[in-house]
Amino acid sequence: MKSNILRFCKDKKSISIFWFIILLPCLDLVLVKAQWELGLNPNLSFVLAGMSAGHIPQILLFWFLPIYTLILCSDSYIQDVKTGVNNLIISRKGKRAYLLNNFYSSFLIPFLVMFIALLINLILAWIVNSNGHESSGLLEMRNPKNELFSFSQQHPLLINVIFLINVSFFTGLAGLLGLSISMIFPDRKYTYPLAFFIWFILVALPNHTITMVMQPFTEYDYNYVISSWLFNFIILFIITIVAYIYKEKTDEL
Amino acid sequence: MLKKLKNSKGLQIALAAGILGAVIIPSSVSASDDEYGYYFTIKTLQKNSYTAYKFRQTDDTNNPWKVGMTYSNEPGGKTITRFWMTESNTKSRATKSVDVLEGYEYYNPTYKIANKHDVALTAENNNYNTNTYIAEGYWDEETR
Numbered sequence: 046m047k048s049n050i051l052r053f054c055k056d057k058k059s060i061s062i063f064w065f066i067i068l069l070p071c072l073d074l075v076l077v078k079a080q081w082e083l084g085l086n087p088n089l090s091f092v093l094a095g096m097s098a099g100h101i102p103q104i105l106l107f108w109f110l111p112i113y114t115l116i117l118c119s120d121s122y123i124q125d126v127k128t129g130v131n132n133l134i135i136s137r138k139g140k141r142a143y144l145l146n147n148f149y150s151s152f153l154i155p156f157l158v159m160f161i162a163l164l165i166n167l168i169l170a171w172i173v174n175s176n177g178h179e180s181s182g183l184l185e186m187r188n189p190k191n192e193l194f195s196f197s198q199q200h201p202l203l204i205n206v207i208f209l210i211n212v213s214f215f216t217g218l219a220g221l222l223g224l225s226i227s228m229i230f231p232d233r234k235y236t237y238p239l240a241f242f243i244w245f246i247l248v249a250l251p252n253h254t255i256t257m258v259m260q261p262f263t264e265y266d267y268n269y270v271i272s273s274w275l276f277n278f279i280i281l282f283i284i285t286i287v288a289y290i291y292k293e294k295t296d297e298l
Numbered sequence: 299m300l301k302k303l304k305n306s307k308g309l310q311i312a313l314a315a316g317i318l319g320a321v322i323i324p325s326s327v328s329a330s331d332d333e334y335g336y337y338f339t340i341k342t343l344q345k346n347s348y349t350a351y352k353f354r355q356t357d358d359t360n361n362p363w364k365v366g367m368t369y370s371n372e373p374g375g376k377t378i379t380r381f382w383m384t385e386s387n388t389k390s391r392a393t394k395s396v397d398v399l400e401g402y403e404y405y406n407p408t409y410k411i412a413n414k415h416d417v418a419l420t421a422e423n424n425n426y427n428t429n430t431y432i433a434e435g436y437w438d439e440e441t442r
Contacts (some may be wrong), residue, residue, distance in 0.1 A: 081394065098395070100426035104342075107426070181380065181397040182406075188399055191375065249428045252373050256427040263425055264378040264399070 049150035053118050062116045066106070066158055070166035073102035074173060084177030086184060088201035090170035092163065093208050094262050096181065107212075107259060108248050110219040111240040117158060119151040119223035126231045144292055147224060148285070155220035160213040167205060183262050191266045201262075208261045211274075215255065218281040219244060225288030243284070247277055331364070333436035340372075340379060340423050341430050351386045351416035354439045359408050361442045363393060365419065366403030367435035372423075376400045379433045380424040383408065386416035397424055398435075405441060412439075 053059045069092075076097035077090050089096050095103050125131035135143045184201065188194050197204040222243065227236040247255040253273040257265050265273075338347035354363075365381045372379070377400050383392040392412035396404050408417075419437045423429065 080391070095424070095426050096395075098422065100342075100423075103426040179394065181395045182404060183378075183397050186378075186397065186399055188376065251429055254427040254429070256425065260425060263374075264372075264376060265374045269374050 049118060049121060049146070050154065052121060053154055059117050062113050063158055066113060067162045067165065069102050069106045070162055071169065073097050074166060074169055076102070078173060081177070081179050083179050084174050086177050086180045086201075087171045087174045088205060089180060089183065089262065090174045090177065091205050091209075091261075092166045092170075093205065093212060093260055095260055103256075103260075107256060108245065109241065110216060111223045111244045112237060114151070114155040114216065114220035115223040115227070115237060115240060117220070118154040119220045120227055120233065120236065121150075122147055122224060122227050123231050123233055123236065140293065144289060148221065148289065151220040151224040152217040156213045156217035159216035160209070163209045163212060167209060188264075191264065193267045193270060194262070194264070197262050204261045208259065212259050215258065215277070215281075218278070218285075221285045222281055225284050228288045228292050247280065250276075253277065331441040332438045333366075334438060335436050336419055336421075336434070338379075338421050338433045339430065340421060340433050342423065342426075342428050347421045347433075348384065349419040349437070351418045352439045354408075354412050354415060354417050356440050356442070357413050359410055359413060361408075361440050362405035363408055363412070363417075363437070363439050364403060364405050364441050365396060365398055365435065365437040367398045367400050367433055369434040370400050370431060372429060372431040372433075378424050379421055381419060381421050381437075383412060383417040383439065384420045385411050386418065392417045403436075 073092040074090060077085055080098060081096075085096060088094070092102065092106075122131070125134075131143065184198055186194075186198075223236070223240045226240045226243070230236055230239065244255075247253075250273075252269070253276040255273070255277045257263070257270055257273045258277065334349070334352070336347075336349045340347060363383060367379060370377045370379060378397050380395050380397050382395045384390070385392040388411070390411065391409065392415070393406060393408045396406055398404060417439050421433060423431075
């Protein structure tokens, strides 16, 4: 674990992706600030709410998530295979410890990076738009049949925090997806396109799109959000489990 | 019977009045509360949908513009689509964005640039998913 974190901190590519993930939500805040001259409500200014025209920062950030998490940390396994370090560690600490360690860090590092990025954005939104009262009508819209929507209107900050944690969680799962693919096909040529392809299918599903569990203040009620949460979680979880079992059963030495 | 009707003076007068009305009314009604239809295919990545431009005659930003959505085949219950008006010369926003719930209509003030200018209704998806869908309804650039 320590070595993985150290590797993340020392690698220039990882650090540049780290700053990319930190700065993209801030770019969204700049766009929101420019578009809403009188100041948008701070709860809606949060990057996840998606109030900037075109949603470019959100699309750049969330549609290509596993590519970022792969560069962040989860392609470290490919590096290990190339240099043969994996065999060294496995023979010293055991296979299970090595695998679990990789899975833990591939979840935790993306989780923490996204959590920090979104938290900075949420705090900045509250500082920059602290007096903002404008809204596109979302906070005033009367839609009593949609319970999640009504709940969001009553507790906008709570909903933002819940979605913040949820998006960080799914970023961790995207990290696991990257690691799983790289364990099954330990070659960058296959890992990156395949991880992106699987993720993009999840994004493009019309009724269970993964963005449904990322965006607060939408028309989707509990039944849509929970079913797409379960659907996406189960798919990502199964891929992870399959990769783990596959790697544990096959011999590397 | 038909011949009688054709020759009747009442019908002739009614026809004349109808034609006269059709000519005169359009030039005067644009300042009142109208319902111009729109039919958009909403796409991702800000490939925005625009209607034809209409001239906004008023000098008052508080003369509200209106948008309503009667039908949308976006998945998920009563759905939301985001609308605003675009000014023709600068292609900039003439109003703030308004999120419209299916089956409802909303009245909102405009920015100064909208007054005495050509404006068009513009729309995009409020979600950042990949869905493409149809949104149908009506709008008016000024309602008083």
